[in-house]
Amino acid sequence: MAVTLAEEIMLLSLDDVSGAARERQSAAWAVAGGILLDLVLAERVTVEEGRLRVTDGTPTEEPLLDERLRRIAEWAGRRRRDPKVTEWLTKDQAKAVGATTESLRARGLVRAEQHRVLGLFPVTRYPEADGTTERELRSRLRAVVLDGAEPDARTAGLLALVHGAKLHRLAFPDVPRKEVAPRLDEIAAGQWAAEGVRQAVRDMQAAMVAVMTVTVLTATT
Template sequence: MTITLAEEITLLSLDDESGEAKERQAASWAVAGGILLDLALAGRVSVAGGRLTVTDGSPTGEALLDERLALIAAWAERRSRAPKVTEWLTKDQGKAPAATVARLCERGLVVKKKRRVLGVFPVRRYPEADGSAERELRERLRSVVLDGAAPDERTAGLIALVHGAKLHRLAFPGQSRKEVAARMEKLAEGQWAAEGVREAIRNMQAAMAAVTVAAVVAATG
């Protein structure tokens, strides 16, 4: 089963048993970035000078990507110039995770469960229903990051997003963060894609770094 980058990041962030989302804020930026990167890899959007342009509005055949592509196109059309990548990520990071989880439910990889906290507040959780996709994902990441296998384009892009959002512990629980981060940074900087795609990645990483710094400042202020 081929799933999107956003879905892969979401699977890494959801606890298999409880279905609770871990590192929610950072993961939401990575999920939004994953959708954008998939669209860039599919030739539907491009990034130049930090600005985002829809280059091909035709459907990809993947519902999650096509819905976002239509939203980007409509949003960009109302603006006087091409919007910045960071503007779209800021706009979409609060909404993309819910759309991505819904797609995972449709695929039967997670299941939605509802309960009430203190008998009043509704809470939704998404525990694992079929672990095959996540097992393949983690094996692929381990093969590249820990065992030195050459990544394909999408796996390298996923690693760049995970590294940019500092989700190392979600991807490699129990491993030395320092060791994993060093290897992921080297892979993220590799010449694995066209310059336009690499520029999109750099913009996403900058946006995720900015929100991480802001979160730290708010926590220590």
């Protein structure tokens, strides 16, 4: 079974050797957004004017997506109106990272290793176990962004999320951001999917920028 958008973002974030998550906060928002985008592409969820609605509760047969779909439906069902995307991303981003990393472990793409920080605090890290999927992913992203290949809808959506969360260094570690940003702007604005899907991505990008800005301001004050 093909990996999800959230898993692809997580693969970009996890250091292959140490298993530590890089750009942890920004990647967490993108992981949660990736799950939403996969559900939008699967026509289970819509995102309109910054608000989230479950339109079809039928399972996708992808456990990571189906668990999030169930959680969204239960959470949104207790509210008087469709919730804002920012509310869901804020609520779910930390849990989504854990669920996505566990899904990668179950697929055999990473392995779990226990460590202690300062010899006291236990942490789990996820170094690479099978790099085939990540190598294919990075090759595909480079072909689209650096070589001008036409992206399919999922790849374009992934790049739009990477761009919105400012994860350029994770996706293209050896290329300056200024060299990839114009192409990512072009892809995000392009006709790569139905207007409803592209609007959903724009709404999620705006939501990620909003919550990331609040997080940074809170941390600095």
